[in-house]
Amino acid sequence: MNISSDVARAPGTSGNSGRLAGVRASLPPDTDVADLADVFGLLSDPGRLRLMVALLSGELCVADLAAAAGMSESATSHALRILRAHRVVAVRRSGRMAFYSLADGHVRMLLEVALVHIEHSAMIHDHPGDGHD
Amino acid sequence: MNISSDVARAPGTSGNSGRLAGVRASLPPDTDVADLADVFGLLSDPGRLRLMVALLSGELCVADLAAAAGMSESATSHALRILRAHRVVAVRRSGRMAFYSLADGHVRMLLEVALVHIEHSAMIHDHPGDGHD
DNA sequence: ATATCATATGAACATCTCTTCAGATGTTGC
DNA sequence: GCAACATCTGAAGAGATGTTCATATGATAT
Numbered sequence: 618m619n620i621s622s623d624v625a626r627a628p629g630t631s632g633n634s635g636r637l638a639g640v641r642a643s644l645p646p647d648t649d650v651a652d653l654a655d656v657f658g659l660l661s662d663p664g665r666l667r668l669m670v671a672l673l674s675g676e677l678c679v680a681d682l683a684a685a686a687g688m689s690e691s692a693t694s695h696a697l698r699i700l701r702a703h704r705v706v707a708v709r710r711s712g713r714m715a716f717y718s719l720a721d722g723h724v725r726m727l728l729e730v731a732l733v734h735i736e737h738s739a740m741i742h743d744h745p746g747d748g749h750d
Numbered sequence: 751m752n753i754s755s756d757v758a759r760a761p762g763t764s765g766n767s768g769r770l771a772g773v774r775a776s777l778p779p780d781t782d783v784a785d786l787a788d789v790f791g792l793l794s795d796p797g798r799l800r801l802m803v804a805l806l807s808g809e810l811c812v813a814d815l816a817a818a819a820g821m822s823e824s825a826t827s828h829a830l831r832i833l834r835a836h837r838v839v840a841v842r843r844s845g846r847m848a849f850y851s852l853a854d855g856h857v858r859m860l861l862e863v864a865l866v867h868i869e870h871s872a873m874i875h876d877h878p879g880d881g882h883d
Numbered sequence: 884a885t886a887t888c889a890t891a892t893g894a895a896c897a898t899c900t901c902t903t904c905a906g907a908t909g910t911t912g913c
Numbered sequence: 914g915c916a917a918c919a920t921c922t923g924a925a926g927a928g929a930t931g932t933t934c935a936t937a938t939g940a941t942a943t
Contacts, residue, residue, distance in 0.1 A: 637814050640807050644818065647796075649868050650803060654796040656864070661791035662931075663784045670783060674773050679890060681770050685777065692932060694891055713889045713940040723867045730863050731789070734856045735782050795901075812920060825902060827921055846910040846919045 656724065659705060660731075664688045665696045669719065669728060672706065676718040789857065792836060793864075797821045798829045802852065802861060805839065809851040 644650070660666055667686035671677060677685065683693040697717055700706040707720035719725050777783070793799055800819035804810060810818065816826040830850055833839040840853035852858050 637810075637817060640804050640810065640814070640818050643807055644800065644803055645865065645868055647800075647820075650800055651796050653864055653868055654794050654799045657790045657799070658794035658930095661787050661794045663780075663787040664931080666787045666790070667777065667780075667783055670777055671773050674776055677770075677773065681773070684770060685773050687780070689933075690890075691892090691934080694889095695931075698891075715890060723864075723871065726863060726867070727860065730859060731786055731856075732778065734859070735778055735786055738856065797901080822903075823920075824904080824922090827919095828901075831921075843920095848920060 655703070656727070659700065659703060660724070660727065662696070664692060665700065668693065668696055668700070669705070669724065670732070672717060672719045673725065673728060673732075676709065676716045678714050678716050682717060788836070789860070792833065792838060793857070793860065795829070797825060798833065801826065801829055801833070802838070802857065803865070805850060805852045806858065806861060806865075809842070809849045811847050811849050815850060 645653075660669070664686055667688075668682055671682060671685040679690060679693055679697065682697070683690045686693065688696075697706060700717075701708065703721075705719070705721045705724050706717045709716040709718070778786075793802070797819055800821075801815055804815060804818040812826055812830065813823060815830070816823045819826065821829075830839060830841075833850075834841065836854075838852070838854045838857050839850045842849045842851070
């Protein structure tokens with residue numbers, strides 16, 4: 618059942634309306650969740666993610682970022698443009714060089730939490746495979 | 751400059767090779783970063799994210815999840831299929847009902863960290879806008 | 884001034900992703 | 914068995930995303 622009994626019962630038809638309502642109430646406003654999904658979206662591209670991870674150690678110029686992330690300088694520039702647009706990174710310009718750094722504490726924290734877990738679990742288990750279809 | 755001086759100098763050409771090498775060394779293996787990007791990818795869809803947030807409170811059936819996330823039952827089922835494939839959620843079947851629950855501690859932690867931040871920052875600042883192009 | 888360099892940008896293209904629609908599968912009640 | 918139900922699935926279309934290639938912009942050096 619949904620929330621109360623356990624077998625066959627139209628969802629939202631029985632005594633579960635209570636809990637469903639509770640769940641709905643505990644959900645953050647849609648705009649907030651959407652913003653959050655956006656942040657996760659920035660973190661979801663392998664190239665961009667490598668760039669951000671590299672920046673955890675400190676400021677780097679575009680060419681170095683490209684080398685560190687293993688992508689072309691053009692792709693790097695495009696990626697940085699997106700991160701810049703969302704204020705995830707900040708630029709410092711010096712002559713013809715541009716130095717990027719992480720500028721978003723939220724993202725930094727998510728990265729650190731995620732990376733700690735990676736080290737802990739990488740060799741323990743974790744399958745990217747399939748559930749069981 | 752890249753790592754050492756500060757103005758004009760080919761990246762990876764001067765005394766920066768030291769730090770670049772250090773940064774590259776501190777980067778987790780590409781496969782790990784890719785896996786992580788994958789997880790963030792799962793979190794990056796608004797619908798899927800709402801589903802996972804709803805599941806933070808406990809087990810829910812498909813229809814209730816659909817209602818909580820404000821999406822069609824078909825879209826919900828497709829989303830759950832993907833989450834299932836990555837073992838982010840687990841199913842418990844009872845008759846014709848299917849009850850889903852969060853099954854990935856990593857994801858749960860990321861969600862909690864992210865949600866705490868949302869409450870803290872939502873009304874303080876945070877612009878989805880543009881950097882300054 | 885001119886060539887070179889570091890970075891930024893635009894257009895085009897290929898790829899992936901999510902949604903919907905229609906229908907399949909397995910379950911329960913009559 | 915048959916109908917209603919909950920969930921699942923596949924195909925198809927729309928939209929978003931990331932990459933490359935070519936070129937633009939601004940800075941430095943000769």
